[in-house]
Amino acid sequence: MTKNKHYWNQYQKEIADDNYFYERSCIRQSFFPGSETTFLKILREELGKTIIDDPNQHTCTGIGYHSDVVPFDTTMTVCARLFSLMKDAGFKNYVPSCVTSFGVFTEVIETWQNFPEELEKTRNFLRKATGREFDIPNNIVHPSDIIYKYRTELKNKMKYQLINQETGKPLKGVEHIGCHYGKIFSKHAVGGAEFPQVLAGMIEEWGGEVVDYPERRHCCGFGFRQYLVMANRGYSVANTKKKFDSMQAYKPDFVLTNCPGCTMFMDRWQYTIAEMEGITYDDKKMGIPVLTYEELAGLLLGYNPWDLGLQLHQIQSESLLNKIGIKYDPKDKFVGKSGTFLGEPNKPEKLIVDYEK
Amino acid sequence: MTNYYNLLLQDIRFKEGLSACMNCGVCTAICPAAEFYKYDPRQICNIVQTRDNEKIEDLLKSETIWYCGQCMSCKARCPRGNAPALVISVLRKLSQELGFFIESEKGRQQFAIKRSVGDNILKIGYCVHVDTVDPKLHPEQGPVWKWYFENAEELADRMGGNYNKYGPGALRIIGEKNLEEVRKIFELTGGSQLHQNIENFSKEKAKLTNTSIENEGINNEYYLHTYIENSNKHQK
Ligand code: SF4
Ligand code: SF4
Numbered sequence: 089m090t091k092n093k094h095y096w097n098q099y100q101k102e103i104a105d106d107n108y109f110y111e112r113s114c115i116r117q118s119f120f121p122g123s124e125t126t127f128l129k130i131l132r133e134e135l136g137k138t139i140i141d142d143p144n145q146h147t148c149t150g151i152g153y154h155s156d157v158v159p160f161d162t163t164m165t166v167c168a169r170l171f172s173l174m175k176d177a178g179f180k181n182y183v184p185s186c187v188t189s190f191g192v193f194t195e196v197i198e199t200w201q202n203f204p205e206e207l208e209k210t211r212n213f214l215r216k217a218t219g220r221e222f223d224i225p226n227n228i229v230h231p232s233d234i235i236y237k238y239r240t241e242l243k244n245k246m247k248y249q250l251i252n253q254e255t256g257k258p259l260k261g262v263e264h265i266g267c268h269y270g271k272i273f274s275k276h277a278v279g280g281a282e283f284p285q286v287l288a289g290m291i292e293e294w295g296g297e298v299v300d301y302p303e304r305r306h307c308c309g310f311g312f313r314q315y316l317v318m319a320n321r322g323y324s325v326a327n328t329k330k331k332f333d334s335m336q337a338y339k340p341d342f343v344l345t346n347c348p349g350c351t352m353f354m355d356r357w358q359y360t361i362a363e364m365e366g367i368t369y370d371d372k373k374m375g376i377p378v379l380t381y382e383e384l385a386g387l388l389l390g391y392n393p394w395d396l397g398l399q400l401h402q403i404q405s406e407s408l409l410n411k412i413g414i415k416y417d418p419k420d421k422f423v424g425k426s427g428t429f430l431g432e433p434n435k436p437e438k439l440i441v442d443y444e445k
Numbered sequence: 446m447t448n449y450y451n452l453l454l455q456d457i458r459f460k461e462g463l464s465a466c467m468n469c470g471v472c473t474a475i476c477p478a479a480e481f482y483k484y485d486p487r488q489i490c491n492i493v494q495t496r497d498n499e500k501i502e503d504l505l506k507s508e509t510i511w512y513c514g515q516c517m518s519c520k521a522r523c524p525r526g527n528a529p530a531l532v533i534s535v536l537r538k539l540s541q542e543l544g545f546f547i548e549s550e551k552g553r554q555q556f557a558i559k560r561s562v563g564d565n566i567l568k569i570g571y572c573v574h575v576d577t578v579d580p581k582l583h584p585e586q587g588p589v590w591k592w593y594f595e596n597a598e599e600l601a602d603r604m605g606g607n608y609n610k611y612g613p614g615a616l617r618i619i620g621e622k623n624l625e626e627v628r629k630i631f632e633l634t635g636g637s638q639l640h641q642n643i644e645n646f647s648k649e650k651a652k653l654t655n656t657s658i659e660n661e662g663i664n665n666e667y668y669l670h671t672y673i674e675n676s677n678k679h680q681k
Contacts, residue, residue, distance in 0.1 A: 112615065114572045117606070121615035125605025143613040144623050151572035154515040156537040157555065157563040157643065160458055162636035169626060191517070199457060206457055217629040271521035281521040307477045311514025314478075316562060317554045319675035321585060323481045323514065330480075359587045397604040402587040424599025433592035 099280045103237045104181035104227040108139040109174040113186030114147050115348040116380075122397025123348075124185055126382040127231050134245055134389065135238055140177050145170060150188035155312040160199075164206065165213040167196045172214065172222035182225035183234065187347035190230045191268030194276050197224055230269060232346035232381050233278060236286040239293040247390035250296030252341070253413040258297040259341040262376075263287035264331070264354065266347020267307050281305075287344050290381055294388055303334035308350040315353070328357035332369045332376075339370075342408050343378040354378045359402040362439040373440045375403035387414060394421050402436075406443035447543075449501040453493065453535050462531030466490040472519035472529045483680045484512040486519055486529035493532060505540040508679045511551035541639060544646040550679045556647040557672040560663050563640055567628055570619030575601065575608075582672070647671075 108131070116124050131137040149166050152158035158166075174182055184190045200207035207224075214220050235242070250259040265284045270277030279285035282305075288298045309327025314320045331354070335343075345351045358375040362368050369376050378401065379387075386396045393414065398405045399421045409416055424430050435441055453459045466487070473479045473487045489509065492500050504510055513533045520528035537546070537555075546552030562572050571577075580591040593600050597616075598608045607614025631637045651658040651667040658667035 114574065117571075117615035118573055118575045118578065121601045121606040122604030124615050129605075141613045143611070143617060144620065146570035146619050146623055146627055147566055147572045149566060149572065152558075152562045152566055154534075155558045155562060156534060156541070157559045157639065158566070159538060159635045159639050160456065161634040162631055162639075165630045165634050166627060169630065199461065202461065203457055213630065213634050217633045218626040220626075267516040267518060271517040274521060305518075307514065307516040307518060309477065309514070311478070311516065313511065313554065313558060314514045317557050317671070318582065318673050319554065320551075322675075323478070325585070326481055327477050327514075356585055356587060356590075360585045395604065397600075400589060400593050400600065400604075402589045423603070424596060425602040426599060428599070430592070430596045430599055434588035436588060 099278070099283065101229075101233075101276060101278055102227060103229050103233045105237075106137050107179055108137065108181045108183045108234070109177060109179040110139050110141050111145055111148070111170060111182065111184040111189060112141070113184070113189060113348055114151065115188075115352065116185050119352045120348055120380055120383075120397060120400070122395065122400070123380040123382040126386045126391065126396055127185070127235075130242070130382065130385060130389070131234070134242060139183070140179060142173050142177060144173055148184065148186075148189040148192050150186065150192045151312065151316075153192060154188065155316055161209070161213065163192060164196050164199070164210045165217065167193055168210050168214045168222045169218060169220060171225065172218075172220040174225065175221065175223050180223070180226040182228045183231055184228070185231055187230065187266030187269045188349065190228070191272045193228050194273050197228070198273060200224065228276075230286075230346065232269075232286040235381050235385055236278060236289050239290050242385060242389070243293055246294065246388040248388045248412050248414060250291065250294050250388070250412065252411050254411070258295055259408075259411060260299050260339065261291040261296045262299045262301065262304075262335050262338075262340040262343045263291060264308065264343060264345045264350050265305075266345065266350050269346060287346055287381060290384070291344060294384075299335060299338045299340050301335045301338050303331045306331055306334075308347075308353045309357070310349040310353055324353060325357045325360055328353055329361055332358065332361070336369045340376055341411060342384075343376055344381060344384055345378060346381055348380070351378055351380050355401050355403050359436060359439050363436055366438055368439065370407070372407065373438070374407060374443065375439060377401065377403050377405040377408045379405070387412065392416070392420070394423070402439070404441050404443060410443070446498065449498055449505065449539065450493070450496045452539055453501075456535045456538060458531040459535045462528040462535070463490060463494065464527065465525060466494055466527055467525060469524060471522050471524060472527075475518045475522045477516060477518065478512045478514050482512040484509055486513065486533070489536070490527065490529050490532055493536070502545075504536060505543065505545040506548040508549045508551045510536045510540065511549065511554070538639070541642055541646075544642065544649075546643075547646045547650040550674070550676055553647070553650065554671050555643050557668055559640055559643040560668055563643075567624070567631060570624050570627060575616060
């Protein structure tokens with residue numbers, strides 16, 4: 089037993105406990121702005137932490153880097169500029185919102201550690217281009233690491249649990265970890281590449297049950313250029329389909345992800361598969377809701393689902409809200425910031441979006 | 446004759462990505478691209494490590510180097526600690542430097558990516574932004590996305606965003622001073638040169654194929670061609 093415990097320690101990583109510098113994600117801001125807002129709110133208001141949201145930040149270039157329109161020297165120097173903003177703010181713990189960014193930053197720092205001449209080169213590039221200096225962060229963690237670290241504190245504040253109100257049984261969650269969280273450097277993932285714990289730990293702590301299924305670690309299919317170019321999207325949808333085909337038999341109530349690309353693709357490709365093939369993966373033809381970990385935490389903390397942004401998903405989440413027993417106002421769903429009703433999105437042909445009990 | 450292997454070695458990721466591949470095929474076994482395409486990362490590593498100049502040139506002109514999805518599953522699994530994904534990324538970089546990418550259908554798509562993600566970075570400081578994901582070019586995004594796209598300020602701001610305004614928050618305008626510094630970084634570190642190469646070679650190809658191409662933007666025949674065309678003949 090002690091031996092096992094010791095072995096598991098090798099799969100842990102250091103997660104700083106306060107004073108974070110936040111770096112926003114292009115994809116999360118665009119597709120799930122409510123999740124970034126909720127992360128900051130949870131940290132500041134529920135956990136009392138300090139986290140900086142600097143308006144001078146910009147893309148890490150990650151999507152461009154992995155689709156090969158940005159060379160590595162450029163990516164390293166753009167990352168260095170972001171680190172210099174953190175230095176200016178007087179912080180040392182860097183929190184990139186996106187899993188792609190997390191992968192890029194860990195790759196850049198690993199390169200600097202293995203090849204110090206690359207670090208020198210980057211320092212010179214940044215100095216020459218901008219006059220800036222930077223420090224390598226003491227700690228780089230993904231927001232899902234932080235929510236995982238404080239999962240018990242958050243549980244104590246939660247109004248709801250991942251328990252089916254009708255049956256009293258734990259709800260079944262599929263966890264999908266973004267490839268670049270643990271597959272580039274397993275030492276940077278809690279649980280390594282094989283047993284990443286961040287999402288599984290949240291689901292179990294908050295009352296649910298984690299579904300294990302054959303394609304659990306398979307990529308969602310983003311594939312960068314394989315999605316960005318319309319001609320290649322068959323690759324992307326085929327990978328998501330492989331995952332859903334594999335998980336269907338286990339009848340998951342929801343999918344939880346820690347990467348914005350994965351959340352979006354596993355949501356949108358369910359719609360595409362429904363419209364093209366008439367296939368849905370639940371018994372109500374509504375699809376399986378795919379949530380970010382902040383959306384899930386926010387729901388259980390009692391936040392309004394429509395402030396979290398659940399209506400921006402193509403697969404609607406009411407089935408899950410009802411199972412958990414969350415009260416919501418259906419009329420508020422299509423209302424904007426000004427309080428005006430914005431009209432409803434068009435209905436898909438095959439995928440059902442209106443929940444009837 | 447140019448020694449391609451030496452050129453590959455100039456990118457630090459090549460050293461990081463490949464040391465003595467033992468041809469075990471574990472990377473191919475785990476690879477999602479190998480399931481979808483006729484594609485084999487093991488073979489790519491093997492060809493490269495033979496240093497056979499002609500074969501490397503064939504690779505640089507091939508469709509195959511463009512099939513990888515950069516998921517990095519191969520890096521997690523390789524028993525030698527190699528990263529075929531990095532080797533492929535360096536091959537792609539060299540292919541674009543030498544203009545070989547226009548020889549393949551999948552390679553030519555780099556123009557579509559440069560004109561979208563590449564230009565977004567320098568113009569607005571985002572790789573992707575709501576305003577750049579036009580539902581007309583993204584039918585897979587579905588009707589909810591169209592609704593959000595048409596009501597972006599109302600919806601993003603309801604979710605705590607700061608859509609196209611100055612100050613902190615999601616989808617804010619990134620200030621000009623920041624963009625200027627990012628642009629200078631691109632100029633100094635080879636990013637702008639790479640963009641220029643993609644532009645120049647693509648224009649050459651457009652001319653050869655009598656396809657119209659504009660100096661900017663995505664409203665031109667060559668863009669749409671590289672973005673949409675799937676001949677289904679690219680797999681040899
Ligand atoms: S897994 Fe590694 S050693 Fe095996 S074929 Fe692939 S690159 Fe070579
Ligand atoms: S990174 Fe590319 S080569 Fe490696 S497993 Fe993923 S798709 Fe295959």
